[in-house]
Amino acid sequence: MTQQFQHDVLVIGSGAAGLSLALNLPSDVRVAVLSKGDLHNGSTFWAQGGVAAVLDDTDTVQSHVEDTLNAGGGLCHEDAVRFTVEHSREAIEWLIAQGVPFTRDDSSEHDDGHFEYHLTREGGHSHRRIIHAADATGAAIFTALLEQARQRPNIELLEQRVAVDLITERRLGLSGDRCLGAYVLDRRSGEVDTFGARFTIVATGGAAKVYLYTSNPDGACGDGIAMAWRAGCRVANLEFNQFHPTCLYHPQAKSFLVTEALRGEGAILKLPNGDRFMPRFDPRGELAPRDIVARAIDHEMKRLGVDCVYLDISHKPAEFVKAHFPTVYERCLTFGIDITRQPIPVVPAAHYTCGGVMVDQQGRTDVPGLYAIGETSFTGLHGANRMASNSLLECFVYGRSAAADIIAQLPSTPMPEQLPRWDASQVTDSDEDVIIAHNWDELRRFMWDYVGIVRTTKRLQRAQHRVRLLLDEIDEFYSNYKVSRDLIELRNLAQVAELMIRSAMERKESRGLHYTLDYPLMLDEAVDTVLDPNTAV
């Protein structure tokens, strides 16, 4: 039997964005936070590096703003960048108050303007401004925020709940287009329950799982982007997908990043025949920026028709390698690769979704009552290329600003009346799950081959043709069979893939992370790619 729930605020997603928003609401506001798997299954838990913020007195807001604008290839919205950076210090202070154990800087003199926590520097940042908790910052942040949320009686943390679709007045045939909540699959009962809410937030993370190789955990299927699109929200700049150049290539190694620090310490990228290739692409060789290295690897893999290239640090003394890279050493060894003696098979992997659901500085989407925050959203911060460690910052800044906006609106926003239950009377159990598995593989493979790091118009057209066939098949399947997590994710992945392809086809230039052989030059004017579900194609 399906169930009906009512909350003041429904937060779909328990990562950095969702938890920040929930914790910034007062204790008399009833909040549900959903996760489609265990609570920690988003990207947040896996973030290693840290959070960028202006913390040291020698750093300035202007410098962080300029660095972000430079990285963004002319497409950052300066107001969004400034807003985010100006709120960075208070976001970090809030995290510290929640108990996040950031690594301290024991060496610095704290009375001369040095910040008392250790700050590192990452690519693109002209100052030390990355606050971190050793090399497991995401886990430290997530654990502290979850601990706080568990202590708050007004916050219900609900695992194994997969939001299927948003409920809007428009969907119910009512006048207006306010969001009233969501239909949510309870994976334990197999039933789809109705969650009514005065405010609904999609904080569902990115969509990197649309590609065959990704650094993201399994749930990064763009659910929030697809749901918001179906509910009537515009999306922007979905052609900009950031690829990490070196992810371990091994059938059993899911999503393991081989840190860039290896290249920093002299590791060499090689073809299967042992030849070094990076100097042919950039005078900086292996130390060229991420997108250039990823593009070079992709080029060589496509040219030679090989499944991976190799990253070799075996020329360094074994003790040095083990001491500097214990995690990579141990992890590779579990797959039978001794990196002190053998090269590591690597492929680039989809890492971050720069585009998303269009929002304002309070995280408000086009649909009243619906907010989007974190990697799901498009705030204008990242432009055509995300700068390292700005993404977690965005989660906290917008989580807090969205909460403040909701608090201001709560007194004048009634609870939606009883909503209709999910209708499963016309569907049966599927006896053809092979179709889901097949379509899932096919989608991720052609997205990798045709809509990956280097694009051409012909490849994009092929991908568009295929994704439209898949969408038809999936729609038919969806109409006839009971929903499952796999089916919901496949439907959303295909929808987001279609939007990514369409966005890539609209951009007739190469800019930032979007590179096409047919339009290799950057146009003078930088324009966002905005897609509107209310405009017919």
Ligand SMILES: Cc1cc2nc3c(=O)[nH]c(=O)nc-3n(C[C@H](O)[C@H](O)[C@H](O)COP(=O)(O)OP(=O)(O)OC[C@H]3O[C@@H](n4cnc5c(N)ncnc54)[C@H](O)[C@@H]3O)c2cc1C
């Ligand atoms: C390996 C790795 C390292 C990274 N390192 C850094 C770093 O050092 N610094 C940095 O700034 N960024 C880093 N990033 C990026 C950053 O971690 C993410 O952008 C950020 O954590 C996203 O947070 P989020 O809250 O938006 O989403 P996530 O943390 O991805 O959380 C998404 C949540 O939504 C839930 N969800 C999704 N769909 C549904 C649904 N249909 N129904 C119910 N729940 C749903 C999931 O269960 C999950 O709880 C890294 C990413 C990866 C993968």
